[in-house]
Amino acid sequence: MKIIHLTDTHFVPPGKTLYGGDPQATLAAAVADINRHHADADLVCITGDLTHWGEPAAFASLDETLQPLIPPLQLLxxxxxxxxxxxxxxxxxxxxxxxFVQSCRRTGQGRLVFLDTVQPGTHAGWYCGTRRAWLARQLQAAAAADEAVFLFMHHPPFKTGLAPLDRIALQEPEHFAATIAPHAGRIRHLFFGHIHRPLGGSWRGIPVSSLRAMNHQCWLDFAAEDEIAGSFEPPAYAVVLIDAESVVIHTHDFLDRSRKFSLRKSPVEDWAVRRTHP
Ligand SMILES: [Fe+2]
Structure with a gap:
């Protein structure tokens, strides 16, 4: 199974820019690259912050930009x-x-569960009792069918070590943790967005990953206390390959225009071509 993970497209109405960037042009380039190289993907999932201010015109522009996408689409x-x-x-x-924007997809590799962690009026994530009850039912159904589970959500339910981002992570994560605890062993991966940064690791034994956003990034600044430092590190999408044994995640800087060359010969006269293997 192949899943393409994108996140935080932050669309604005047509003709507007965001921090000087053009979210529409960047996502259009990603869609073209996905169609060219990964038209066989089973799913493209965008893990939230689809728009920057939530205007209908921004959602309409996003919809139009995603129209050419060949693989099935899942939005959070x-x-x-x-x-x-x-x-x-x-x-x-x-x-x-x-x-709530929550749903499941059953696949040959298990159940994909898409969560809604949005609470109007705050940038922090919340996962209320109603949503927890829904998630518990999905996990029970997966257990009854003896299926693996893959979670997709916007806010991470754990701290990253970056204080300004941690303040707007999922609040009261202990309630979320308690909901999934009975079935944690069958959750093979948790994909999330929100932090506009590449990150991999595990939380309570569950592998987790995120990646750079489409328009702007959060700079790795462990000294920042209040404000999130933005940056223009390049956008990326992830190619996720899943089989019975493994979950492999490649992040792809699809706008990279650096020279590509054979490793058998250096593009310049340097040490690369002066040594031979023994
Ligand atoms: Fe975002």
């Missing part, structure tokens, strides 16, 4: 999005019975 919302405007623009993206 983030703290910058408006749930109502999202639902109006993307009526085909499934929601749970309470209206």
């Amino acid at each position: 919302i983030g703290n910058h999005d408006d749930r109502t405007a999202f639902a109006e623009q993307f009526p085909d993206q499934r929601r749970d019975e309470a209206g």
